[in-house]
Amino acid sequence: MFKKILHFLSVNNRRLILLALFSLLIYSSFFFLSYVVNPGQATQNFTSKVGFPFNILVFIIESVATYYILIFEVILPAMHKERRFSKVVLIAVPLFLAKFILNYGWFLVERTYLERTTPASSTNELSESSISWLLIITYLLDLVISFSAALLVEWVHKGRERIILEKQKTEAELNALKHQINPHFLFNSLSFIYGKVIKLDKDTADSVLMLANIMRYALSKNDSVDGMVNIMDELEHMKNVIEINQRRHNNDLNISYEEQIDDQSISILPLVLITLVENAFKHGDLHDPAHPLFIKVTTGVNELSFDIRNKKGKGIKELSNGVGLQNITQQLSLTYGNRCTFLAEEKGIHFNVSLKIIYSL
Incomplete structure (x- = not known):
């Protein structure tokens, strides 16, 4: 039992x-509101015979138990439909009955103590019916607070x-997009190599490499935490393509x-x-000397720009894998x-x- 209590406290200590x-x-x-209205009565009510610190401790223990049960054992399970309504009622009703018995009993003890130690003319006692209604209102306030919490x-x-x-979702979408985009130029290049092998061209070895x-x-697996690569690596293999x-x-x-790489650390x-x-290779007409494929890459401090222009060929202007x-x-x-900013237009x-990327705003 003691171990279970320690485990409960360690698991729920933050709550x-x-x-x-x-x-x-x-x-x-x-206490502050009561003291502003009537300092003497507030001091008497909040200190009583056991003292101010003990009253605070009892109030905190009772309130913590009440709010924890209402929030985490009654309201949230009911919201998540993890407990049936009947079970929720079986938890809440005994809780408030126990609170009522303890609070009302404490009231009777306090009233008896005050009757013995304080002159009748100096006490402002609540009737038993009044304290009952006060407790009910307090419990309703507990419910409102617990529900809000x-x-x-x-x-x-x-x-x-x-x-x-x-x-x-973002990581999954990025991975999916990468796997969709990656293979398209590999298939095109493999077809080219196949043709070269058939013809026994002398450039085959270089092309294969x-x-x-x-x-x-x-x-290859990217070791970078953010999944980026250095711009120089990207440009090297772009030139190979x-x-x-x-x-x-x-x-x-x-x-x-054209390229102007002023910042080689760009990723x-x-x-x-x-x-x-x-x-551009797949869908452009690159055989017209008057309209060559134009590629320009520039990098500056925290900035990358990439522009590409090609004469339109026949076919749909989309990426090679569709x-x-x-x-x-x-x-x-x-x-x-x-x-x-990414703009594609005819x-x-x-x-x-x-394409333009700003690396810090």
Whole structure:
């Protein structure tokens, strides 16, 4: 029995402390209001024969027990439908009966003590019917306070659950988006290598090595806590994708590439830039010298900009695996929020994509 009590206190110590502090606040408020109205009567009522500290201790113990039972054993289980109404009543009714017996008995003891020690002319005694109604009103107030506290506890609990669920949802969506986006350029490149092997081209070995590096980058486990990669790694493998696609078309593609990397410490979600470049290769017309594929990457202090423009080819303007640019937009939004702007639009014969990320606001 003693071990169970210790276990209960250790598990619920935070709740009990908060309830004790709240009970002390209520007791202090009652004493202050009574003292303002009638100092002498307040001192007499709150000290009695056992003294002020003992009265405070008894009040706190009774209040903590009452509020704990009402909040965590009656109201919250009823709200969660963990207990039937009949069982809730079987807990609440005996609780208030026991409180009434103890409070009314204490009142009778106190009244007897005051009758013996205080002149009749100096006492303002409550009648037995008055104290009964006062106790009933007090119990109704206990119910209101307990119900309000239970609603607050439920609101805090739901808030914590919502934060956890949103975090889990975000992580799940990011993982799902990554797995949707990652494979598209691998399949295209494997088809290219297959064609090269068939033709026994001398560049096959270099192409296989290049593709292996891209696959390793795409499929390797990211050790970063936030799932980001350094911009230099992303650009290195993006250039490999450009080179592989050039080899697929016998270096006949028209590509203008610019970069200005003033901050090499910038990080980014892996494969985002690579996916946008691969999308341009798949759906753009890059054989027109007058309208080359234009790629520009710049980084500054806490800022990254990426622009890509290609002449529109035939077919739907979406990512290679069919999930569409909306998927990239969602992935960026989940990660960067309002620190990121992503714009994909058609202007005449061109398809433009612009990405800008601010790393600190």
